Amino acid sequence: MESGTTSAIVVDRTLVAALRERLRSDTGHAVALIETHISWVLLTDRLAYKLKKPVRLSFVDFGTLAARKHFCEEELRLNRRLAPSIYLEVVPVCGTQEAPHLGGDDAIDFAVCMRRFPEEALLRNLLLAGRLRTDHLARFAQRLAAFHRQAQDAPLFSEFGAPEQVLGPMTDALATLQADYGAERLQALRTWAAERGAGLRTAWIGRQREGAVRECHGDLHLANVVLMGDELTAFDCIEFDPALRWIDVMSDAAFLTMDLKAHGRSDLAYRFLDVYLQHSGDYAGVPVLRVYEVYRALVRAMVGCLRARTVGGDPQPVEPDYLACAEALAARNAGPAPRxxxxxxxxxxxxxxxxxxxxxxxxxxxxxxxxxxxxxxxxxxxxxxxxxxxxxxxxxxxxxxxxxxxxxxxxxxxxxxxxxxxxxxxxxxxxxxxxxxxxxxxxxxxxxxxxxxxxxxxxxxxxxxxxxxxxxxxxxxxxxxxxxxxxxxxxxxxxxxxxxxxxxxxxxxxxxxxxxxxxx
Missing domain, CATH: 3.40.50.300 (P-loop containing nucleotide triphosphate hydrolases)
Structure with missing residues (x-):
């Protein structure tokens, strides 16, 4: 985090607390607060309002009001591709830090307004409660394959999906995790990533040329999928960094397979993958799947470390040990032998x-x-x-x-x-x-x-x-x-x-x- 950002967040905590109280007064119901390392979400009885923290990090810059407005609008546009019933509008936050209100002129901030859903409907919570149905997961795999097929593909000679764009974020994640886990523990993962990077360079170039790099969701873990009616729906995609969204479609699918494995449900990961491959036909992407799963586990481990240092708000669920998941996926004898x-x-x-x-x-x-x-x-x-x-x-x-x-x-x-x-x-x-x-x-x-x-x-x-x-x-x-x-x-x-x-x-x-x- 850059210098100067901390004081801005302190000020905006005042805004969030005041807006939380205003919404409680307006609705007559308690308002919950969910905080991540880059956002606050206020939950009323019917709606959710998501505000972006004025942070400047290596992967995101919400430091100005104009930037937060732009990325709120991008979040609305991008998430309506998969979840149009959830994402309603971008609303200005007006008034003062101490006495804010929603709507009006002279905005002091902006919020994405969404339809609220029950926490127990999140895919993560369905899984933990033993209520996830395999037919729901199968239909979601089918819908994800259709979404990827229809998504815009990256320009042929863009840097998106290039070997450097794949390995760079993995290297960055390992560097970030070193402060929490130490260089010695991460050395095996560094060696594994370097070996796979050299061996798969031609495959990644081929994936680019074949149109496998598209404008995807980018953050498809279990807490970003919800059961709406009788269908699983993905929400909260990556809006703040195009390089994290314009990715190999297999990287998108790998986030979900990794998270199912991290939660101890490899069986569901392979059921999901089976249906996804049937409907996408992307068997050519199987060789890069494991690298993307390891990368996604490292991302979740990094997010957990950032959250532990920066997040307040109401208590959040305990998550799996994602670094251990990455290590298991990268182990020399990971998974059964080919037959x-x-x-x-x-x-x-x-x-x-x-x-x-x-x-x-x-x-x-x-x-x-x-x-x-x-x-x-x-x-x-x-x-x-x-x-x-x-x-x-x-x-x-x-x-x-x-x-x-x-x-x-x-x-x-x-x-x-x-x-x-x-x-x-x-x-x-x-x-x-x-x-x-x-x-x-x-x-x-x-x-x-x-x-x-x-x-x-x-x-x-x-x-x-x-x-x-x-x-x-x-x-x-x-x-x-x-x-x-x-x-x-x-x-x-x-x-x-x-x-x-x-x-x-x-x-x-x-x-x-x-x-x-x-x-x-």
Whole structure:
């Protein structure tokens, strides 16, 4: 903080206290105060008023009235992209420091006016209370992928998303944290960041050129997502520094996956990531995901240190140890070792259901043939091909689909993740191709065989077709063809097969142990 800023904050604490009292008098209700290192938020019974502290820090400058007005307007504009029902207007604060009021001329400050929501509706609090539903998280992942797809991409030759722009903030965060944690503890993270920076430089340049750097949210942790009605909604995005907002879309998604992991819910992190990847198709971003997760953990650790030194107001919830989270993510043996699994089974056998359960506990990346086949024709995962004048199942379409599956699997395996390729794999040649990929990359190979009675298969296919809630378009006619033409596993394949009767209760922990026990 620059000299001169402290006295300004002391004066504005007077303003905030007086405005808090004025709002209490006007509403007849108590007014809560939430304070961060860069803002104050006053909570009435219906509305929230956010004022920016007159701080000058390395990453933000709210030192002048004009700057605070500008960034209030930017906050309104940017957050209306994702949360239009929350962000209402920018209001002037008029009067004097000791007797302020909202509205009028001759503003002495400005506030962003928002619709208040219950604290228990925050994603962080839903998680802690055990009330977070996976369908809410899945729909949010889908909406985030759509938001990223529609967001403006950075100019081709801008500095946004460049290797220096990725590594610089991480280096700065480590330098800031040194005052609180000491150089010795941070040395391993410094070494890790330098090694990853050198190894991923080409990847980051490629991400820039491919349009992966866009105007994102920038601060997508669990306390910045709220359940509004029946949908999770992101709010409070970064408005004060374009470089923290014009970022790789994978950096945006990584903030949420990191925070779920920091809160001990890696399973939910991988469920969220699975849906996000299905709807974004951004498997090319998997190699940079871990670096962004470490960076996001360092950011939250840094924010915690700043808050501890500068924040007053009402008591705030205890947060996870984000530095320990960064260290765990950067550990040499972080996460399970890469291994490749393909599924095998007829339509309705439960392959996708079992794969979804397994990926959550395994920390795996899944690639679905039903989704990637549609993507080749410009269709969304849940969009039907009926009436689209395309044939998804020609030999050429199938060839291209399996090429895409192999490319995505290779990328994720080389990035160090276990991979599940979710497809029927009823042709031996297709199975052999992925076994050859595992041999080439020197990772263990398994086949997940899912099966049920023919009566159950027919019932499931008919029910799934009627609901329209899954990417698969297989109908009863497809199932009958598969029953007549599928190529059974041979003896050698059965030796590497994990067999699951999907009419029985799934023991996912046992299935995971069996998968991880495979060494070749």
């Amino acid at each position: 490749l699994m393909i599924t095998y089974g007829l339509a309705g056998a439960g392959k996708s259901t079992i794969a979804a359960e397994l990926l959550a506990v395994a920390g795996a990346i899944r690639i679905r043939s039903d989704v990637e086949r549609k993507r080749l024709f410009g269709l969304a995962p849940l969009q039907r091909s009926t009436g689209q004048a395309v044939d998804l199942y020609t030999p050429e379409a199938t060839r291209r689909t399996f090429e895409r599956l192999a490319t995505c699997a290779r990328t994720a395996l080389q990035a160090g993740y276990p991979v599940i390729v979710d497809a029927a794999f009823l042709r031996r040649d297709d199975r052999l191709a992925f076994r050859a990929l595992a041999v080439e990359l020197r990772v263990p190979f398994s086949i997940l065989r899912c099966h049920a009675t023919e009566a159950q298969l027919r019932q499931r296919v008919a029910a799934r077709r009627a609901s329209g809630g899954d990417a698969s378009e297989a109908d009863l006619a497809v199932l009958e063809r598969q029953l007549a033409t599928h190529e059974a596993l041979d003896g050698e394949e059965r030796a590497m097969t994990l067999d699951v009767d999907t009419e029985a209760l799934l023991d996912v922990a046992s299935l995971l142990a069996r998968w991880q026990a495979r060494r070749r």
